[in-house]
Amino acid sequence: MKYLIKSPEGAIRASVQLPASKSISNRALILNALSYSPYDIQNLSDCDDTEVMVRALNSDSRDFDIKAAGTAMRFLTAFLSKIVGEWTITGTERMKNRPIKLLVDALNSLGARIEYIEKEGYPPLRIFGSALQGGEISLAGGVSSQYISALLMVAPLMENGLILNLEGNIISRPYIDLTLQLMEQFGVKATWNGQTIRILPQEYKPIRFTVESDWSAASYWYSIMALSKNAEIELLGLFKNSLQGDAAGAKLFAQLGVGTVFTDRGVRLKHTGNVTKKLLYNFVNEPDLAQTFVVCCVLLNIPFRFTGLQSLKIKETDRIEALKTELRKLGYLLTDSNDSILEWNGERCEPEMDPVIATYEDHRMAMAFAPAALILPQGLKIAEPEVVTKSYPAYWEDLKQAGFDITEI
Ligand SMILES: O=C(O)C1=C[C@@H](OP(=O)(O)O)[C@@H](O)[C@H](O)C1
Ligand SMILES: C=C(OP(=O)(O)O)C(=O)O
Structure with missing residues (x-):
């Protein structure tokens, strides 16, 4: 056409x-799920990237197609890695060429088990969800902030919490701030000093939330x-x-x-x-x-x-x-x-x-x-x-x- x-x-x-903002919508959906909230998010975006996230979080399937949504791919990879079960996640041809290795390596070193179904370093992924130990890791800050946001949102549920040392230049920083601010609204505290973000084990609290x-x-x-x-x-x-x-x-x-x-x-x-x-x-x-x-x-x-x-x-x-x-x-x-x-x-x-x-x-x-x-x-x-x-x-x-x-x- x-x-x-x-x-x-x-x-x-x-x-x-x-x-409505898809960045806020997709974070709020993850945080709402992690807080076992009885409330629906208000003014959720009606865009494709949010729709795939809603569908994945409400589906009975073990196989998810998040199409072209970078946030959904990265946030759900971290989310699913701590939900017991075996999951696959894929997307469009372009998504299969958008790198995810840094996030997968980080999650695997925190106790997750994630494998590549096709090409090393890229979606689609097979995720064997289980409890995550957490701990201290280092991650390059200059590739995509979505890897960082994804790790932060599941961090309070890791057995030992997370100490995340960001290496080098940090790009898309306001999106990391956004993640931490929304986590705080859902009752979780983090500290960010210099290049290090620390999150102790904590529980999310359900809140009524409206997207800007x-x-x-x-x-x-x-x-x-x-x-x-x-x-x-x-x-x-x-x-x-x-x-x-x-x-x-x-x-x-x-x-x-x-x-x-x-x-x-x-x-x-x-x-x-x-x-x-x-x-x-x-x-x-x-x-x-x-x-x-x-x-x-x-x-x-x-x-x-x-x-x-x-x-x-x-x-x-x-x-x-x-x-x-x-x-x-x-x-x-x-x-x-x-x-x-x-x-x-x-x-x-x-x-x-x-x-x-x-x-x-x-x-x-x-x-x-x-x-x-x-x-x-x-x-x-x-x-x-x-x-x-x-x-x-x-x-x-x-x-x-x-x-x-x-x-x-
Ligand atoms: O976390 C988010 O909601 C986003 C982070 C940014 O990506 P990068 O961190 O990959 O730059 C941005 O480009 C994207 O549209 C949305
Ligand atoms: C980069 C974008 O989206 P994502 O990375 O979430 O697919 C965007 O919306 O401009």
């Missing part, structure tokens, strides 16, 4: 009920605001003191001329007219915002240098390659270096006559590129737009409500 997306004819007037709206999803609306001359956009269910690291997007968009006004129901965006000449930023703490800013900056004709992108290669697709390839179709030449830096110095090439943006099974490629419809006179064609269901199933519907013309071609 392909969509042709055209800019709204007049002004944009949108009040958007954003999807998703700040990563909000970024696409900020981009629409930055690229529109005349727009009034309100995003519902976002909080100033959010637990989500991607709330940092609001501050960064201030450099692209978008201001944020917090109200009692979310945020109202406004144009400030203050736009930077060049955007420099290290995305090590907010990797999921990188695509939004890359696409938005080139469309605004703002050169950029973005660092801290080392985790982008092992996400839904190699996002650095995908961004370079697809923006070249629109006439923008980006350069990358060091597997972690992406830059645009204003260099252009001849755009394709009739470009179709490929999405590589990556929801964020589709969502980050869609605002380009505001700039391109002929509109924007996007392939496999249904990928957005990974985190934001109503994205296209919400764009239509805001006045975009979207047709299947």
Whole structure:
């Protein structure tokens, strides 16, 4: 399937009920299960990544397919390794190429027994669940924070608790903070000093829990605001003191001329007219915002240098390659270096006559590129737009409500 997306004819007037955060939803589901909670989580995300988690936690089967959900793969691997029984867990072809060795090695050294069904170091996995002894281990902090979050959530249930020494640079740190904060809400304490996180054996306590709206999803609306001359956009269910690291997007968009006004129901965006000449930023703490800013900056004709992108290669697709390839179709030449830096110095090439943006099974490629419809006179064609269901199933519907013309071609 392909969509042709055209800019709204007049002004944009949108009040958007954003999807709930999948990061919070998927942690809350694990913590709810570990606390034997009688309560249902409120405002759980309806996205694919959360749906696979709900299905796995409520299923009678021993075999789980979590499709493309990184969090579900990593969190359930740790969770199942302490539930007595024999389990298998698999996912999409891409998931079978997203590394999991560091987590499997860590769990195995804490008393788990996890084997590879196909390729060493990658899903699918066979998990022989049992009590976990726990203890002290070291783990590289620079590959995926999801390994760390997965270990932390089961740590209080390990016989000896967990002392986790993080080695080297720690990426996606706000996601580790998010895990520890949610664990605390469910009654478990941890200490984090320097590179070491300590968790003693403890019990989770059930609580009534409501999930916040998703700040990563909000970024696409900020981009629409930055690229529109005349727009009034309100995003519902976002909080100033959010637990989500991607709330940092609001501050960064201030450099692209978008201001944020917090109200009692979310945020109202406004144009400030203050736009930077060049955007420099290290995305090590907010990797999921990188695509939004890359696409938005080139469309605004703002050169950029973005660092801290080392985790982008092992996400839904190699996002650095995908961004370079697809923006070249629109006439923008980006350069990358060091597997972690992406830059645009204003260099252009001849755009394709009739470009179709490929999405590589990556929801964020589709969502980050869609605002380009505001700039391109002929509109924007996007392939496999249904990928957005990974985190934001109503994205296209919400764009239509805001006045975009979207047709299947
Ligand atoms: O823990 C989480 O909820 C997430 C952590 C990040 O992954 P990495 O830690 O692999 O960077 C992020 O990219 C992902 O979308 C969600
Ligand atoms: C990287 C992402 O997801 P995950 O790693 O959980 O599949 C994402 O949503 O951008």
